[in-house]
Amino acid sequence: MQLDERKWKILKAIIKTYLETGEPVGSRTISKYADLNLSSATIRNEMSDLEDLGYILQPHTSAGRIPSDKGYRLYVDQMMEEKDKEVTEIKEIMIQKQDKMDLILKEAAKVLAANTNYATMITTPQYRRTKLKFIQLSLVSEEQILVVVVAEGNVIKNKILRIVHNLDNETILKLNILLNSSLDGLTIEEINLSTIARLKVQAGIHSEIVNSVLDAVAEAIQMEEDIEIYTSGATNFFKYPELSDSEKASELISTFEEKKQLAALVNERNERQETGIQVYIGNETPVQTMKDCSVVTATYDLGDGMQGTIGIVGPKRMDYDKVISTLKTLMVQLDHIYHRNES
Amino acid sequence: MQLDERKWKILKAIIKTYLETGEPVGSRTISKYADLNLSSATIRNEMSDLEDLGYILQPHTSAGRIPSDKGYRLYVDQMMEEKDKEVTEIKEIMIQKQDKMDLILKEAAKVLAANTNYATMITTPQYRRTKLKFIQLSLVSEEQILVVVVAEGNVIKNKILRIVHNLDNETILKLNILLNSSLDGLTIEEINLSTIARLKVQAGIHSEIVNSVLDAVAEAIQMEEDIEIYTSGATNFFKYPELSDSEKASELISTFEEKKQLAALVNERNERQETGIQVYIGNETPVQTMKDCSVVTATYDLGDGMQGTIGIVGPKRMDYDKVISTLKTLMVQLDHIYHRNES
DNA sequence: TGTTAGCACTCGTCTTAGTGGAGTGCTAAC
DNA sequence: GTTAGCACTCCACTAAGACGAGTGCTAACA
Numbered sequence: 001m002q003l004d005e006r007k008w009k010i011l012k013a014i015i016k017t018y019l020e021t022g023e024p025v026g027s028r029t030i031s032k033y034a035d036l037n038l039s040s041a042t043i044r045n046e047m048s049d050l051e052d053l054g055y056i057l058q059p060h061t062s063a064g065r066i067p068s069d070k071g072y073r074l075y076v077d078q079m080m081e082e083k084d085k086e087v088t089e090i091k092e093i094m095i096q097k098q099d100k101m102d103l104i105l106k107e108a109a110k111v112l113a114a115n116t117n118y119a120t121m122i123t124t125p126q127y128r129r130t131k132l133k134f135i136q137l138s139l140v141s142e143e144q145i146l147v148v149v150v151a152e153g154n155v156i157k158n159k160i161l162r163i164v165h166n167l168d169n170e171t172i173l174k175l176n177i178l179l180n181s182s183l184d185g186l187t188i189e190e191i192n193l194s195t196i197a198r199l200k201v202q203a204g205i206h207s208e209i210v211n212s213v214l215d216a217v218a219e220a221i222q223m224e225e226d227i228e229i230y231t232s233g234a235t236n237f238f239k240y241p242e243l244s245d246s247e248k249a250s251e252l253i254s255t256f257e258e259k260k261q262l263a264a265l266v267n268e269r270n271e272r273q274e275t276g277i278q279v280y281i282g283n284e285t286p287v288q289t290m291k292d293c294s295v296v297t298a299t300y301d302l303g304d305g306m307q308g309t310i311g312i313v314g315p316k317r318m319d320y321d322k323v324i325s326t327l328k329t330l331m332v333q334l335d336h337i338y339h340r341n342e343s
Numbered sequence: 344m345q346l347d348e349r350k351w352k353i354l355k356a357i358i359k360t361y362l363e364t365g366e367p368v369g370s371r372t373i374s375k376y377a378d379l380n381l382s383s384a385t386i387r388n389e390m391s392d393l394e395d396l397g398y399i400l401q402p403h404t405s406a407g408r409i410p411s412d413k414g415y416r417l418y419v420d421q422m423m424e425e426k427d428k429e430v431t432e433i434k435e436i437m438i439q440k441q442d443k444m445d446l447i448l449k450e451a452a453k454v455l456a457a458n459t460n461y462a463t464m465i466t467t468p469q470y471r472r473t474k475l476k477f478i479q480l481s482l483v484s485e486e487q488i489l490v491v492v493v494a495e496g497n498v499i500k501n502k503i504l505r506i507v508h509n510l511d512n513e514t515i516l517k518l519n520i521l522l523n524s525s526l527d528g529l530t531i532e533e534i535n536l537s538t539i540a541r542l543k544v545q546a547g548i549h550s551e552i553v554n555s556v557l558d559a560v561a562e563a564i565q566m567e568e569d570i571e572i573y574t575s576g577a578t579n580f581f582k583y584p585e586l587s588d589s590e591k592a593s594e595l596i597s598t599f600e601e602k603k604q605l606a607a608l609v610n611e612r613n614e615r616q617e618t619g620i621q622v623y624i625g626n627e628t629p630v631q632t633m634k635d636c637s638v639v640t641a642t643y644d645l646g647d648g649m650q651g652t653i654g655i656v657g658p659k660r661m662d663y664d665k666v667i668s669t670l671k672t673l674m675v676q677l678d679h680i681y682h683r684n685e686s
Numbered sequence: 687t688g689t690t691a692g693c694a695c696t697c698g699t700c701t702t703a704g705t706g707g708a709g710t711g712c713t714a715a716c
Numbered sequence: 717g718t719t720a721g722c723a724c725t726c727c728a729c730t731a732a733g734a735c736g737a738g739t740g741c742t743a744a745c746a
Contacts, residue, residue, distance in 0.1 A: 024737095024738090026737065026738050026739085027738075027739080028737085028738080038689080038690090039689070039690050039691080040690090040738095041689075041690055041691070041692090041740095042688085042689060042690070044738090044739070044740075045688095045689090045740095047739095048739090048740080058738095058739090059698095060696090060697065060698070061695095061696055061697065061698095061738090061739070061740095062695080062696045062697050062698080062737070062738050062739055063697080063698075063737080063738070063739090064737080064738065064739090133483060133484075134481070134483045134489070136479065136481045136489070136491070138477070138479050138491075140476060140477045140493055141476075146477070146479070146491065146493060146499070148479070148481075148489065148491050148501070150483055150489060156489070156501040156503075158491070158499040158501065160499075231600075232600070233600075234596065234600055235593045235596050235597045235600060238589055238592075238593040244589055246581055246587055246589075246592075249581075249589075249592070250578045250581040253577065253578050253596060254578045257574075257575070257576075257577055257578065367708095367709090369708065369709050369710085370709075370710080371708085371709080381718080381719095382718070382719050382720080383709095383719090384711095384718075384719055384720070384721090385717085385718060385719070387709090387710065387711075388711095388717095388718090390710095391710090391711080401709095401710085403725090403726065403727075404709090404710070404711095404724095404725055404726065405708075405709050405710055405724080405725045405726050405727080406708085406709070406710090406726080406727075407708080407709065407710090
């Protein structure tokens, strides 16, 4: 059996109604739908078919129907196609004077949560294949030197090193020049053993410092350790009865608090490359605790190979339509903000 | 009427039992207590007195008694006196190789939450009256300079400035020397208008850069904006039936997620200077949403005027004994860790 | 052949009444 | 001053019943 025009309309009506009410929807409710003009009995027949096809299901006999994961999936896929061009507007995010991306991201998570009434997460961008831009050593006190590493995209890392033998400013200057001239513009993969060996020879008696500096460099460019995940609106789960019983809510909120588990969502790289938006419904999610939820993730791209992920977690009866539009808008905005700060 | 020895013993027994079970405790339960040897009837009489005195109360007729805020308060005050010298041991916090205080604090919040089964929060240290140690300007690209400000306690701030007219390295060097010689060792209060005016005169045509740099300095030393609060174990609220109904739990967890409201706890500076530990019971708390909870805060002090706050939020029937011991131990540990990293 | 009205049936939810038990306060005796 | 005993209170739990939303099926209609 195929999904004809009418069945699709009915399915859509069921899903939409369920999204609003959160309760199983019956045939009479759907029969009142304007552009159908069918009696409840007819609807019942069609619903029975839709159930056989696996798009909807009954929580128990004599209850209405609710969409199955398969039903949601169809709905979402269909919708993504329709929405693909259109990008709606949401209010400009309030950006405080701080030009720090971190704060903006935190704010974005908050705004998103407030707007959608779902739980949200956002990661700091990951600097894949980022190049070194600048290294600076300075003598802070007699036995401490400060290492500052700037990578492409103005990612800055500091490290304080303890040193054994005294260094004078002139030596530091020389080391600075040496380091910058040897390493400038290289990616982490390009700094290999031979580069390092050459560096050490040139550094002479200060080769141990080179080691420490390289550690700092590695730390600065290495993303793994440094990826932060900001979350907001975890308590929104309480707004949806199907998720708000103690046990489920506790699990979900814990997951959000822990953050580590959320990394799984980030790392699942988007198969849906075209739009960068990925929807996981129910069991499709890589995070087990979210099996009763739907998760929508979007990848934002700031150029220079910097990418981050935004995610929204809510009940399966999520307003997919709005969520996807909002995410798209946000991605565009992040892009703007970033490039405005840049120039 | 005064609290005689026997009443005090009974009150303690009631509170202890209630701390464990979380349910109103009746006279028979207490009568079984070893070192009392009284019948339930006698206990009932005493309990009636204790109720008149306001130390315990009945949720409803024919239920057992639970401690009132006043009862908890007496219990806690008494206990703090007893525990004042003793500092117990808990397992060493796992410190990863990172020598960053931030990570340690996050970890500390987690360990504390896991250990106590309450929700915990910890603030990054606030750098009051911190002195400037070092300023470094460097040319990163043609129109960007990097400002690095190091304050006492090795707090490092970075800022990227955009510049209009080209600067050569020599000018930068001069500015560096100028800035460091004028500002080194000063606190934020000591950098006043006359200092700034003098600086600008000396900087000549580059006085606008001085402005930007001073902004960065202010930002680096200013604590307000920069105080981070890490939280952990917010879902522990679910473990205590009296806090776990949707509404209360949601409010509490929101408060923890928001973090802003938590600042109120931090800012209430400890009246109890001697130990640095402060206990708020029920309505005593400055945060309204926690009126059904108890809050224990401790101030840790890393020297150099750097202080932070650790807090634990749980049900009123909190294991005050353990919490206070644990907090004390943690404070000592933070101190150790910090000074080990320092030297 | 597709659509519809009608009806019996199912099953979850809400309400109500009833029961059991934990705990108290009071009184009288030791 | 302490204790045993008893009547009383009130919550928590359970079972039974009423209600209603929704279904599936059948028969009639266009």
